[in-house]
Amino acid sequence: MAHGTPDWGQTAGAVTVYQLSDMAELAARLGSPITHDRRGDVMWWDDFEWSLNKWQATVSGTGAAAAISTARARNGRCSVLLTAGSDGGFLSEIAHLLPFPALSNLGAEFSFSLGSVISDLTLEQTIRDGAASVAYGVRWNDVTNMLQYFSSAGAWTDLAATPQYSSGPSLFHVMKVVVDAVARKYVRLIVDDVAISMAGLGAEVSVSAFAPLWTVEITNNGRAGSNDTVYIDDVILTQNEPV
Numbered sequence: 001m002a003h004g005t006p007d008w009g010q011t012a013g014a015v016t017v018y019q020l021s022d023m024a025e026l027a028a029r030l031g032s033p034i035t036h037d038r039r040g041d042v043m044w045w046d047d048f049e050w051s052l053n054k055w056q057a058t059v060s061g062t063g064a065a066a067a068i069s070t071a072r073a074r075n076g077r078c079s080v081l082l083t084a085g086s087d088g089g090f091l092s093e094i095a096h097l098l099p100f101p102a103l104s105n106l107g108a109e110f111s112f113s114l115g116s117v118i119s120d121l122t123l124e125q126t127i128r129d130g131a132a133s134v135a136y137g138v139r140w141n142d143v144t145n146m147l148q149y150f151s152s153a154g155a156w157t158d159l160a161a162t163p164q165y166s167s168g169p170s171l172f173h174v175m176k177v178v179v180d181a182v183a184r185k186y187v188r189l190i191v192d193d194v195a196i197s198m199a200g201l202g203a204e205v206s207v208s209a210f211a212p213l214w215t216v217e218i219t220n221n222g223r224a225g226s227n228d229t230v231y232i233d234d235v236i237l238t239q240n241e242p243v
Contacts, residue, residue: 033075033234036174037190040107040238044098047234049076055094061085063227066092072231074111074172079233084118084222093219098237100214103129105187105241108216109176114167115229118142122219124150127181133208134184138177140165140191149186152202159189160196172233178241179203187243 024038033047046054048068057066064085073079082092100106108125122139137150138159145164151157165173177198178187184205186198216237222228 034236036111037107037109037176040105040178040241043100043237043239044096045234045236046096047076048078048080048232052080052094055080055096058091058093058095059083059085060089060091061087061222064088064092066094069231072113072115072169072172072233074113074233079113079231081115082218082220082230082232084220084226084228086222086225086227090119090222090224091219092222093217094232095215095217096235096237097213097215099212100127100181100239102239103127103181104239105178105243106181106214107176107178107236107238107241109174109190109234109236109238110218110232111172111174111234113169113172113231113233114142114165115231116167116226117223118228118230119221119223121230122217122221123175123177124217124219125177125179126213126215126217127179128208128210128213128215129181130209130212131207132184133206133210134181135204135206136177136179136186138175138189140175147189147191147196149189149198149201150204152204154204159198160194162191162194172231176236180243187241 028035065083069081084092120139120141124137127134147159148156149159176190186201189196220230
């Protein structure tokens with residue numbers, strides 16, 4: 001069965017240009033921040049160019065803050081700077097809540113630039129479907145250089161060792177986790193060029209009659225006596241991710 005472009009359709013009549021057949025590539029060329037992993041259908045994204053009003057910020061400890069910054073950016077001119085407290089809860093966290101049209105394979109991606117040494121950087125998701133509350137979490141531990149996930153038993157569990165991620169004013173690393181919200185299991189984790197299968201790993205499930213909702217939280221956990229910093233940019237939430 002015929003499909004795609006006509007015979008010689010990509011090159012016919014073109015000497016100085018090349019015809020574009022990929023709409024995702026077109027969007028990327030026009031400035032979309034969705035360039036690292038283009039799988040899934042985009043539900044929502046934020047590049048922090050305007051404000052932090054799409055997020056709920058929680059900070060704990062002396063000097064803790066969450067604020068828009070022009071010091072670093074992956075794209076555009078802004079990111080959000082999470083400064084952990086030097087005591088108390090030692091954290092700076094932002095959370096976004098949104099509904100979902102249907103349960104499917106859901107993806108959550110963000111980019112980060114290390115402003116200092118930290119304790120750990122965490123991406124947590126809670127998916128409530130009206131009957132249960134399902135908790136997913138992945139984190140990078142800067143002390144042990146280990147990627148960890150939040151297990152079905154409710155405990156942080158080692159997943160894979162990592163290099164010591166580099167830092168610099170123009171360097172943003174990318175983390176993306178995909179979960180199967182129907183089966184209540186993890187699918188995969190991507191950090192920069194490394195893709196890790198999480199097939200078969202279950203999430204923590206608890207009974208909850210809370211209305212359907214998807215909550216995404218990004219947390220900078222710091223160290224005692226220091227206001228550790230990390231810049232966050234280009235948060236992307238997707239649905240219908242391929243397995």
